[in-house]
Amino acid sequence: MTRYLVRRLGQAVVVLFGVSVAVFSIIHLVPGDPVRLALGTRFNQQTYDALVARAGLDDPLIAQYVNWLGNAVRGDLGVSFRSGQPVTDLILERLPATMSLALAAIVVALLIALPLGLVSALRPRSAVDYVATFASQAGLSIPDFWLAIVAILLFSLTLGWLPSSGYVPLTDDPVEWARHLVLPAVVVGTVSGAILTRFVRSSALEALSQDYTRTARAKGLPARTVINRHVLRNALVPVITVTGIQLAYLLSGVVVVEVVFAWQGLGQLALQAVETRDYPLLQGAVLLFAVFFLVVNLIVDLIYAVVDPRISHR
Amino acid sequence: MRWPIRRALTVALGAALVAASACSDDDEGVPVDGAGGGGDFVAAISAQPDQLDPHQTTAYASFQVLENVYDTLVVPDPEDLTFEPALATEWETSDDGLTWTFTLRDDVTFHDGSEFDADDVVYTFRRIIDDELQNAYRFATVSDITAPDATTVEFELSEPTPNLLDHVGSYKGVAILPEGAADDLDLATEANGTGPFTLASSTASGITLEAFDDYWGDGPEVGSVEFQFISEPTTALTALETGEVHWTDNIPPQRVEELEGGSGVTVETVPSVDYWYMATNFAVPPFDQAEVREAIALALDREAIADAAQFGLATVNQTAIPEDSFWYHDYAPYERDVDAAQQLLDDAGVSDVTMGLMVTDEYPETVEVAQVIAANLGEIGITVDIQTEQFSTWLDRQGQGDFDAFMLGWLGNLDPYGYYHSQHICDGENNYQGYCDPETDQLLDDAATEEDEDARKQLYDEAAERIVDANSYIYLYNPSVVQGWGEDVEGYEIRADRAINFETVSLS
Numbered sequence: 001m002t003r004y005l006v007r008r009l010g011q012a013v014v015v016l017f018g019v020s021v022a023v024f025s026i027i028h029l030v031p032g033d034p035v036r037l038a039l040g041t042r043f044n045q046q047t048y049d050a051l052v053a054r055a056g057l058d059d060p061l062i063a064q065y066v067n068w069l070g071n072a073v074r075g076d077l078g079v080s081f082r083s084g085q086p087v088t089d090l091i092l093e094r095l096p097a098t099m100s101l102a103l104a105a106i107v108v109a110l111l112i113a114l115p116l117g118l119v120s121a122l123r124p125r126s127a128v129d130y131v132a133t134f135a136s137q138a139g140l141s142i143p144d145f146w147l148a149i150v151a152i153l154l155f156s157l158t159l160g161w162l163p164s165s166g167y168v169p170l171t172d173d174p175v176e177w178a179r180h181l182v183l184p185a186v187v188v189g190t191v192s193g194a195i196l197t198r199f200v201r202s203s204a205l206e207a208l209s210q211d212y213t214r215t216a217r218a219k220g221l222p223a224r225t226v227i228n229r230h231v232l233r234n235a236l237v238p239v240i241t242v243t244g245i246q247l248a249y250l251l252s253g254v255v256v257v258e259v260v261f262a263w264q265g266l267g268q269l270a271l272q273a274v275e276t277r278d279y280p281l282l283q284g285a286v287l288l289f290a291v292f293f294l295v296v297n298l299i300v301d302l303i304y305a306v307v308d309p310r311i312s313h314r
Numbered sequence: 315m316r317w318p319i320r321r322a323l324t325v326a327l328g329a330a331l332v333a334a335s336a337c338s339d340d341d342e343g344v345p346v347d348g349a350g351g352g353g354d355f356v357a358a359i360s361a362q363p364d365q366l367d368p369h370q371t372t373a374y375a376s377f378q379v380l381e382n383v384y385d386t387l388v389v390p391d392p393e394d395l396t397f398e399p400a401l402a403t404e405w406e407t408s409d410d411g412l413t414w415t416f417t418l419r420d421d422v423t424f425h426d427g428s429e430f431d432a433d434d435v436v437y438t439f440r441r442i443i444d445d446e447l448q449n450a451y452r453f454a455t456v457s458d459i460t461a462p463d464a465t466t467v468e469f470e471l472s473e474p475t476p477n478l479l480d481h482v483g484s485y486k487g488v489a490i491l492p493e494g495a496a497d498d499l500d501l502a503t504e505a506n507g508t509g510p511f512t513l514a515s516s517t518a519s520g521i522t523l524e525a526f527d528d529y530w531g532d533g534p535e536v537g538s539v540e541f542q543f544i545s546e547p548t549t550a551l552t553a554l555e556t557g558e559v560h561w562t563d564n565i566p567p568q569r570v571e572e573l574e575g576g577s578g579v580t581v582e583t584v585p586s587v588d589y590w591y592m593a594t595n596f597a598v599p600p601f602d603q604a605e606v607r608e609a610i611a612l613a614l615d616r617e618a619i620a621d622a623a624q625f626g627l628a629t630v631n632q633t634a635i636p637e638d639s640f641w642y643h644d645y646a647p648y649e650r651d652v653d654a655a656q657q658l659l660d661d662a663g664v665s666d667v668t669m670g671l672m673v674t675d676e677y678p679e680t681v682e683v684a685q686v687i688a689a690n691l692g693e694i695g696i697t698v699d700i701q702t703e704q705f706s707t708w709l710d711r712q713g714q715g716d717f718d719a720f721m722l723g724w725l726g727n728l729d730p731y732g733y734y735h736s737q738h739i740c741d742g743e744n745n746y747q748g749y750c751d752p753e754t755d756q757l758l759d760d761a762a763t764e765e766d767e768d769a770r771k772q773l774y775d776e777a778a779e780r781i782v783d784a785n786s787y788i789y790l791y792n793p794s795v796v797q798g799w800g801e802d803v804e805g806y807e808i809r810a811d812r813a814i815n816f817e818t819v820s821l822s
Contacts, residue, residue: 031706031707031710032704032705032706032707032709032710033706033709033710034706036706036709036710036713037705037706037709038372039372039448043713043743043744044450044451044743045743046446046450046451047446047447047448047450047451050445050446050447082364082365083364083365083502084365084367084370084502085365085502085503090518093517093518094518097518097519149546149548149549152548152549152552153548153552156552156556157552157555157556160556163553163556163558164549164552164553164556164558165542165544165546165549165550165552165553165558166519166520166542166544166553166558167519168519169519259545259546260546260548260549261546261549262358262542262543262544262545262546262549262550264362264518264519264543268545269518275676275704275705275706276364276706277706
């Protein structure tokens with residue numbers, strides 16, 4: 001187990017290094033000059049030159065990268081061009097909002113997907129199955145920003161049950177945190193839930209048709225035991241994988257929903273970094289997203305071992 | 315085959331609830347305590363300020379906050395945008411126009427309790443000039459700044475600069491900092507001004523200001539101002555309608571008419587000092603021909619363009635400066651005439667023209683307006699190829715002269731120098747279209763140093779006519795400022811220069 005972890009961590013470092021090289025190359029290949037953008041339409045050569053020199057953009061690219069990498073391994077991701085604040089501060093400040101939304105949305109998604117997918121699988125071609133299939137298709141097809149705006153107009157403006165927008169830190173006021181979280185989490189969770197429902201249904205169906213399920217039934221086990229011990233456990237493995245991918249995806253920010261709900265998460269931060277060509281901020285954000293995927297994948301692999309004893313990490 | 319469902323559901327829900335209980339987070343919050351007084355005012359602005367150093371930021375969102383925290387020597391009067399006293403009580407110009415002497419208030423303290431004096435003013439402008447910050451270009455004619463005594467500041471100029479007041483007071487980008495502020499504070503996140511509010515906290519989810527008790531002016535009335543960042547207009551308006559916020563400038567323009575008809579919120583509009591225009595590249599045939607540019611100007615349906623831009627809220631204008639300004643010049647030679655435009659093209663021997671029109675989704679109204687322009691010019695046989703670019707790419711192409719035509723706007727100018735000079739003088743830094751006319755140059759250069767206001771206006775009027783006649787810019791419209799506030803808000807004044815000041819606002 002320890003050896004496995006060490007090996008995985010070693011791989012993670014290599015992947016992160018690769019990601020940093022790729023990101024650095026790509027963002028410098030993309031047209032657009034951050035200093036020119038910061039100046040906007042009002043151009044002045046002297047100011048421009050001063051800003052370029054201050055940002056270190058007049059160094060050769062290799063030197064810029066080596067310099068950045070040297071600082072990054074010591075935990076210093078540099079200073080945002082645009083805001084003049086350390087990249088790590090900007091990211092850490094928004095991490096709680098993004099974590100709240102991503103985790104709450106995954107919970108909503110599972111609350112939708114597990115019951116709906118299982119029922120569909122247990123009663124294939126029944127009314128429930130058709131409704132569930134239709135609902136998940138609809139959930140996939142409806143644009144999330146539209147769902148978000150409708151939710152705000154209905155629950156906030158018309159009914160007045162929930163606040164329309166904004167994020168309140170959990171440590172400030174847990175009740176307000178939850179009230180502000182409900183609408184965005186339900187909107188994001190509905191879309192993820194629609195994706196997950198289809199996976200739950202198909203993997204449960206597959207487990208139901210396996211030989212071991214037939215054998216378990218044949219030797220006279222009660223139906224609930226067959227479902228709980230044999231069908232569910234086996235059906236969960238692919239579902240855990242997809243849930244992990246969904247979670248990592250949500251942790252890297254859901255830009256559109258964040259914009260509509262004025263939710264100050266990482267998605268908006270990364271979007272602004274792209275728009276303003278804020279190289280240090282963009283590099284830091286993408287690196288963090290890579291870390292999310294690596295960590296979530298590692299956790300998923302470890303959960304496999306718990307769910308399925310045949311898998312062991314020697 | 316039928317399977318029992320109840321138990322399976324329980325297991326599934328159980329799994330989900332375990333996940334739910336594992337969901338917690340460890341964010342650090344900044345407690346916000348209202349400073350009493352006249353209540354806590356909440357404003358929704360459409361973006362988060364990028365940083366709070368007034369001399370380094372270029373973002374409008376930053377200035378919405380900084381307007382309430384810092385002061386300048388003079389400020390634009392809300393009515394006609396001429397300059398009135400702020401930290402400076404009076405000023406005079408020497409006979410040769412080369413020395414400006416400002417007298418300062420002696421009853422002003424910074425938020426940290428230190429006293430404001432002339433050394434702070436010298437420090438502020440030295441910082442902008444010596445560090446070559448955004449606004450250094452405004453002080454190109456300033457050769458020296460001195461403080462003869464604690465309440466006097468002298469600007470020595472290399473040539474007369476009649477618009478110096480504009481340079482030292484048009485917006486908070488030239489705000490006065492206490493001496494040594496750049497070393498003592500992290501100005502990107504901290505502030506120490508002389509304005510009506512102090513900066514209490516700044517996070518990704520909002521900025522909170524608190525009333526400054528020792529403010530030299532009358533206000534403020536409210537105890538605190540919280541800025542929330544809501545970029546989606548529908549959300550911002552909903553927050554205003556539900557009373558979650560008291561004020562916003564992020565209102566969908568298509569809903570203004572409905573809201574003005576009484577709906578629990580007050581919505582006001584005023585033509586802004588901004589203008590939007592189209593320019594063609596003088597270096598690319600056939601746009602180097604005056605007839606072709608004139609044909610374009612004649613073919614445009616400016617009313618339709620203004621409608622497309624802001625749902626009828628924009629004001630058509632064939633020059634840059636809006637009607638309410640002292641510097642407005644009533645000159646509108648182009649009346650839509652498709653036949654005359656066609657005739658001009660035929661006379662010039664031009665046919666089968668394709669014009670690339672560069673617009674940017676950074677300013678969605680350029681994308682909307684481009685459709686109208688394309689339809690208008692299609693009528694005279696000019697095929698418009700609308701090129702929607704990311705703003706960074708757009709600026710690159712503009713800088714390299716890689717365009718047939720583009721549409722953009724200029725925001726926040728008050729003085730005609732800002733409206734016309736660098737855009738239309740031959741080697742002007744913002745003259746991307748390549749217009750060059752010695753007589754216009756002469757007029758603009760004379761106007762830049764003319765001390766007499768009326769004579770100066772006369773020069774700019776003449777220059778503007780030449781610019782419009784040559785279609786250096788094809789001016790389109792002045793957009794409106796649109797702001798809304800709740801019925802419990804009193805004393806707020808909407809301004810053409812988009813400065814938002816909550817000093818006089820109170821909550822009932």
